[in-house]
Amino acid sequence: MKKSYLWIIYRRTKFVWKDHLFFWPKLYMKNCVYNFLNNYYDIMNNVKNKIEYYYCLPTLFLKIISVSCCENAYNNDIEPTYNLKKKKKKNVISGNKNFHKLAGYEHFSFEVVLYYIKQTVTFLVYFLIHFYLFFYNTFYYMTSNIITKSFLEISNEKYCYSTSIPNNLFNSFVTIYKMYEKNNSLDFKFKVDHMAFLGSGFIYDKQGYILTAAHNITNSADTFVIKNNDDFYFATVSGLHKDSDICVMKINSEEQFSHISLDSRREDLKQGEPVIAYGQIQNFDKETYSIGVVNQPKQTFSKFENFNENKKACLYPFIQISNPINKGMSGSPLIDRHGNLVGMIQKKIDNYGLALPSHILKNIALCLQHRGTYEEPFLGIILKGEELSTKNNQNNKRELKIYDVLVNSPAHTSGLKKEDILLKINNLNINHICQIHEILNSTCDGYINVEVVRHKKKLKIKVKL
Structure with missing residues (x-):
């Protein structure tokens, strides 16, 4: 051939x-x-x-x-x-x-x-x-x-992550110290021996406003020093809200700072999505960068009564993450792989970290920045708690029933009544009390649309908070 x-x-x-x-x-x-x-x-x-x-x-x-x-x-x-x-x-x-x-x-x-x-x-x-x-x-x-x-x-x-950390994450991160021996000299030279480490935080506004965890600040009257990119600044507390564990501080400087904008937040997280945490661990000289995934974007703790310092139950849903969280990282920013703000790290339970979602963070932070205080919108209902209802041998369904309505409250004036069953608020299904707090704290216009079942009939009611 x-x-x-x-x-x-x-x-x-x-x-x-x-x-x-x-x-x-x-x-x-x-x-x-x-x-x-x-x-x-x-x-x-x-x-x-x-x-x-x-x-x-x-x-x-x-x-x-x-x-x-x-x-x-x-x-x-x-x-x-x-x-x-x-x-x-x-x-x-x-x-x-x-x-x-x-x-x-x-x-x-x-x-x-x-x-x-x-x-x-x-x-x-x-x-x-x-x-x-x-x-x-x-x-x-x-x-x-x-x-x-x-x-x-x-x-x-x-599964793949950026080979470099976003510059805004580097430049906006701050380490918070407390001055327990004030330096009276005019050269503003700080000694490590005169400062006590408190925790982590990040700048969210170019004017030098900082977000951190409220439990990092024991006394708002103390003198605070902020370290940002090897530069040190004095800072004061603008507002603090213990229930949400959020504190807003202001750097005493006229400079414009690199920041992570609250407008670039993410609210549609999914399980398994990669997230990045960047914080300062106590007794460590350098900041720590960690990568993890979202275990649960809306984790709640209905049976965890002593969740915060006031011995109260958990009021908000948290982002549960797999990132290793250590002491000192409270107040650290949590971002996605595109640099968008996801939340702020607040706690660690077992081997998981918990971060407050960014949409709740924004409303409370802006109120603390402009007013110095924050009051959660008042609805005026007392819920009976979650109940399992079964009808015609169908699958079990959780219901939130109104146990009582306070007189002259927004719920009373809008027409909500006792024994009403909550279905939706702002077109979002309601299965847990934390979801109500989440919606109330992320509402901007002062109105919510409530859908209830009354005498086997569905009703839609607009409530002014």
């Missing part, structure tokens, strides 16, 4: 089999091709034998006719019959030789035709196989590249 024109196609086909196919398709394809060619050669041999058999029939008939008659057929004078008997033996011998010559010529022409038929069919077979492998090879690489690219994009979205 090396000398024929099929050698190029054969080598190309062998190369594709060897380097461009998976093991099982390669093995299967080879077996199919070899089986086909073997069957083809067997069939062609059978056809050849049958054709030769039918070819021999007329040649056998030629043996009956004397070759001399055939030879003398071209002459006008035919010898008498009695001369044939004398030359019978001689003519038969010469006739047999001529017959074998004739048969050899015919057989040779048949072999040539059969050879070219076989070569043509072989060429077509190899051509089709080569075309199929070329098409398969092209389609395989196109699809594999597309699938690999899309898979890598999905993998990058889910």
Whole structure:
């Protein structure tokens, strides 16, 4: 085959089999091709034998006719019959030789035709196989590249993180200290021995407003020092809200600072989404960068009564994260991989960190910044708690029922009544008391739309807070 024109196609086909196919398709394809060619050669041999058999029939008939008659057929004078008997033996011998010559010529022409038929069919077979492998090879690489690219994009979205920390996270992070020995000199040189570490925080406004956890600040009248990018500044407390564990501080400087805007917040977190925490651990000299995932974007603690310093139950849903949280990281920012603010780290329970969501953080922080205090919007209802209701053997469903309505409260004036069952507030399903606090603390316009069930009828009521 090396000398024929099929050698190029054969080598190309062998190369594709060897380097461009998976093991099982390669093995299967080879077996199919070899089986086909073997069957083809067997069939062609059978056809050849049958054709030769039918070819021999007329040649056998030629043996009956004397070759001399055939030879003398071209002459006008035919010898008498009695001369044939004398030359019978001689003519038969010469006739047999001529017959074998004739048969050899015919057989040779048949072999040539059969050879070219076989070569043509072989060429077509190899051509089709080569075309199929070329098409398969092209389609395989196109699809594999597309699938690999899309898979890598999905993998990058889910599991790969930025190789560099966003600059606004570096530049907006602050470490909070308390001065217990005030430096009266005018050069504002701070000594580490004169400062006590309190916790972490971050700048959320270019004018130098800082967010941190309220439990970091034991006395708002203390003198505070803020470290930002190796620079130190004095700071004061602008407002503090213990129930939400939020504190707002102001740097005593006219500079404009790099910050993480509260407007770039994220509220649509999903389980498994990667998040980044950046904070200062107590007794560590450098800040710590950690990557984790969201275990639960809205974690609640209905049976955790001593959740905060006031021995109260948890009022807000928290973002539960897998990031390692250590002492000193309270008040650290939590961002997504695009640099958007997700929340602020406040607590650690067991091996999980808890962060207050950014949409709750924004409303409370702005109130503390401008007013110095924050009061949660008052609805005026007393809830019975979560109950399991079963109807017609259907799945259990949690309900929040209004146990009582306070007189002259926003709920009373708007028409909410005792025994009403809460379904939705602002088109959000309500299954837990924490969800009500979340909505109340993230409402900006002072109105909420409440959907209740009363006497098996659904009602929609607009409440002014």
